[in-house]
Amino acid sequence: MKKLLTLSAIAASFVAPAMAAEEVNVYSYRQPFLVEPMFNEFTKETGIKVNVKFAKKGLAEKLQQEGEYSPADVVLTTDISRLAELTDKDVVQAVDSEVINANVPAQYRDKENEWFALTLRTRNVYSSRDRVGKLGNDFDYIDLANAEYKGKICTRSGKHPYNVSLVSSMIAHHGEAETKEWLEGVKANLARKPQGNDRAQVKAISEGLCDLSLGNSYYLGKMVNDKEQKAWADAVYINFPNQNTTGTHVNVSGMAMAKYSPNKDNALKLMEFLTGDKAQQMYAEVNYEYPVKEGVKRSELVASWGDFKADKISLDEIAEYHGAAIKLLDEVKFDL
Incomplete structure (x- = not known):
């Protein structure tokens, strides 16, 4: 009986952390130094670990090849053409979020809610x-x-x-x-x-x-x-x-939820966080881009370039x- 209990304890030591682990997997065209500060802050606030795979090209094709076995939850891209490619290749899914819709103006999100802008660049x-x-x-x-x-x-x-x-x-x-x-x-x-x-x-x-x-x-x-x-x-x-x-x-950097996201709830939390005040301010200061959320201050340097239509x-x-x-x-x- 003692041996059986010991084996049970060992098994629990492997299973419990796995069950407790909270994570979200990101495929990103954006360079690590541009997005990792936001991911670190997200993990600090939520306890959810962000795993990132960076690439210069081919993410849509990779998602197609992986199909339903893909580990990807969220995809980050660098312009509207790559966002459109994700929808054209049917590798992302619609996201219904009142938080995101309130933070991202309609002009800067997909009419089917399959992608959303995170930052603006002129x-x-x-x-x-x-x-x-x-x-x-x-x-x-x-x-x-x-x-x-x-x-x-x-x-x-x-x-x-x-x-x-x-x-x-x-x-x-x-x-x-x-x-x-x-x-x-x-x-x-x-x-x-x-x-x-x-x-x-x-x-x-x-x-x-x-x-x-x-x-x-x-x-x-x-x-x-x-x-x-x-x-x-x-x-x-x-x-x-x-x-x-x-x-x-105006072009954008943006995000979408992968079609077969295995951590859908955590993916949504990350997407909502990235459109919120804190992440948007970090984007402005780290990347010198324009926040997509209205009311978030531009960096001092970007503001010095003046307003524009x-x-x-x-x-x-x-x-x-x-x-x-x-x-x-x-x-x-x-x-x-």
């Missing part, structure tokens, strides 16, 4: 302080095709998701024919073949290779706080196009034009 035009100066509120994206900027524009690949989303918004506002003509004009004005990332374009401006570039807003914050890149940031102004017309194009077009509508945007970029051979 697609800005950077201009040389010395050679161009600050652009006025009357400057529009469409002006990038003007002949006066011939040989003066730098950008990363037109087919990078950030640029594809911008082109998609142009189609939504102007139609395919006019957007194609615009792309041809922008290509004719490029100082060099599209290459590098958004920071590389600002570096090119600082080196005198071009005068204007396209780039997401938060990169300026990262460069300002990077000892080696601060000189690049100091060489440019950040400009918010379309202030007198449709408003500056955002494009009101829904991200759902922008996502509908991604295929057309890629087709136009191919037709004009933008990256060649």
